[in-house]
Amino acid sequence: MIHEITTTPAQKDGLLIQIDHLSKVYQLGEVDVHALRGVSVTVSPGEFVAIMGASGSGKSTFMNILGCLDKPTKGGYFLEGIDVSKLTRDELAAIRNLKIGFVFQGFNLLSRTSALENVELPLFYCSISNKLRKSKAIAAIERVGLGDRIHHYPNQLSGGQQQRVAIARALVNDPSIILADEPTGNLDSRTSVEVMGIFQELNNNGITVILVTHEPDIAQFAKRHIVFRDGKIKSDKINPNPRIASEVLKELPMIDEEEEAA
């Protein structure tokens, strides 16, 4: 569990993520594939970062390491001052449980499991009373606006609603970061904007959001753009005028709102 992990003196004041010369080499047979070639970046709490790049640019590998699903070959990764690159498999699981919330392109909800139970799932893997687990899960679902659908199964929900359940699941354990990997890839444009609206709202409430996307207009909702190419950071810029999802939504025609409600 988390108490096994000690904070190192290397913690820099106020930094959420500190990545130093990170590189990742995959071995495919005889060939070494350099997915990341020395990436250094820092993220402060409360940022909204979009990571962009073509496929093969290394952004997915970067995302996996950021999400503690994978370990770097070289370099340091400090998450809230903890040197994640030195942790064991189980310690990484604890970090994923307590500090990171994932949102995937394909939603990745458990089928035949209600929205509430899906959201509760992360809390099963940390010590928490059954009562508190339920109330936290309900609070998270209400936060994404699905309070009336807690007992629906994923196959009874629209794509946008499923993604909201996934966001609620990512939120439920009050993580330090929400990592979203192409969260709008399977959604139509209006729903995409709605989902981005939720991310913006969460970000406005102080949650750090890191988003991987290859769609430039989705990236426009983020406050900072990091572009990957060939395993390196090509550019790292502040987005001076992020789009505001609630305003964009007003301009969008109300297309299949009724269908979705049904």
Add this chain to the structure above:
Amino acid sequence: MKILNILLSAFRALQRNKMRTFLTMLGIIIGVGAVIAMLAIGQGAEFSVKQQIAALGTNILMVYPGAQQQAGVRTAAGSAVTLTEDDALAISRECPAVRYLSPGSGAGGQVIAGNLNWSTGIQGVGSDYLEIRQWSVEYGEFFTDQDVKAAAKVCVLGKTVADNLFPETSAVEQTVRIRNVPFKVVGVLTKKGQNANGQDQDDLILAPYSTVIRRLTHWPNLRSILISANSVAEIPVAQKQVTEVLRMRHKIQPYDADDFTVRNQTDLATTATATTEIMTALLASIASVSLLVGGIGIMNIMLVSVTERTREIGIRMSIGARSRDILTQFLIEALVLSLLGGVTGIILGTVGSSVISSILKWPTIITPFSVFLSFGFSIAIGIFFGFYPARKAAMLNPIDALRYE
């Protein structure tokens, strides 16, 4: 993750594929049921064989006077005159493992009743003789301890003797003459039939041994002492106690051989019991093969389930499940399968064996041991065959599992 939650999610996972769960469980159900039924049949057979042997009187010990040793030449057992009535009394007094005791003497001769006569053996026995031989009196009654003490001239006829001497009338209260000594008939034994060697066991007359010694043989010593131990299991103890008492009474030095012989019939019992025990073991081991096959079925289905649910495993890992959480989850699922199958199998086996016993008229016994054995077996099978698939799931790489299509 708390055990209750794991159990709940295991039940739910198994519920999703009801048919598959049922078929997987069926392997264990049939396996456990077969083990229970086979053990029940085997132990039933063992019990009835033991009962039949007990009816033969396997808890019987026979003490004979030992072979006389004269200048190194040993004559036949029984030729020495070493067993006395006092020996018999001492044995019954000092050997707690001895239940009944009947001193024996005997004579042969012509028996006359009215104008009929019959040649038979006259056995002098104690009043407990029938208890030892598990025999009973059909008409009249057996002579009492009082008759033995008084050396009363009473006797009990075997069925064959009674039929030959008193073909028309009841033998009880009649008088027979043995070597010209009149004996009053007090009872007639029930028919026992032939023994294993084809001898007629009903062709005999029983009389108090004291009477036989004083009136017929005029020989003070006993020909044998018939003893029954408290149980078949206590035969060795009884044998040891009898030997010790007799050695002490006969003042035999530690390095000298016994001047008496103690024989028992446990060899027969041991062989027969061992045979049925082997049969039980054989039946159970054949049945446990099907249990093993059932276990392999569980492993197979769990492997399929792990592959099918790779993505689920990836999701669980990405939100913080540790390897051991995944391991426990799949292990519990396998365990629930095998336990449910095991319990159902125990019920099925119990019902099955009572059906068998009512149709085949064969006794079946279900012991707590066989229930615990099968229950333990199904737990062991769940853990053993569930472990590999569960470990396979737990060792998955989260990224690969998440991307699995």
